[in-house]
Amino acid sequence: MSALHIKKGASKHSAYNLRPNFSDTQERHTITVLVENEPGVLARVIGLFSGRGYNIDSLTVAEVDHTGHLSRITVVTTGTPQVIEQIKAQLGRIVPVHEVTDLTVAGPFVERELAIVKVVGEGEKRVEAMRLADIFRAKVVDTTLNSFIFEITGTPDKIDAFADLMRPLGLTKIARTGVAALLRGE
Numbered sequence: 001m002s003a004l005h006i007k008k009g010a011s012k013h014s015a016y017n018l019r020p021n022f023s024d025t026q027e028r029h030t031i032t033v034l035v036e037n038e039p040g041v042l043a044r045v046i047g048l049f050s051g052r053g054y055n056i057d058s059l060t061v062a063e064v065d066h067t068g069h070l071s072r073i074t075v076v077t078t079g080t081p082q083v084i085e086q087i088k089a090q091l092g093r094i095v096p097v098h099e100v101t102d103l104t105v106a107g108p109f110v111e112r113e114l115a116i117v118k119v120v121g122e123g124e125k126r127v128e129a130m131r132l133a134d135i136f137r138a139k140v141v142d143t144t145l146n147s148f149i150f151e152i153t154g155t156p157d158k159i160d161a162f163a164d165l166m167r168p169l170g171l172t173k174i175a176r177t178g179v180a181a182l183l184r185g186e
Contacts, residue, residue: 036096111181121170
């Protein structure tokens with residue numbers, strides 16, 4: 001009788017792939033959660049992340065349906081594919097959650113963030129700050145003789161790039177709203 005040559009993790013009689021498909025690749029995901037707008041819901045969602053040691057890179061919350069009392073929570077997080085699946089499954093089990101959507105896998109989506117950036121400088125640095133603001137389409141929302149406050153909207157990468165270029169010109173403070181995102185199309 002000849003020896004069977006069965007690959008590790010599989011069996012001649014199994015219909016399932018028994019090989020581990022774990023990945024330790026970190027992926028960035030944008031997840032939206034439609035919830036009842038009631039006290040304690042945000043704390044429960046955030047508690048899910050903190051209780052399991054998951055990190056939140058960005059978090060925004062706003063009421064999106066006044067008559068239906070619904071809010072949308074947008075969370076940007078990083079983790080392995082298994083961790084992301086676990087997060088989505090656990091979010092879906094929270095009682096006031098109506099819908100969990102991973103925009104990263106659902107299809108093309110639009111994400112934007114707003115930042116307010118304070119730059120202090122004089123002379124040539126002010127001129128250069130204004131030139132860069134024009135290139136990035138940032139608006140001047142406040143000015144004094146030695147400072148500007150710019151408002152910039154765009155992807156997180158655009159805001160990061162703007163901040164990186166403003167640092168040598170005197171960036172002193174930055175406030176960011178966090179990511180707001182929606183799926184494209186119908």
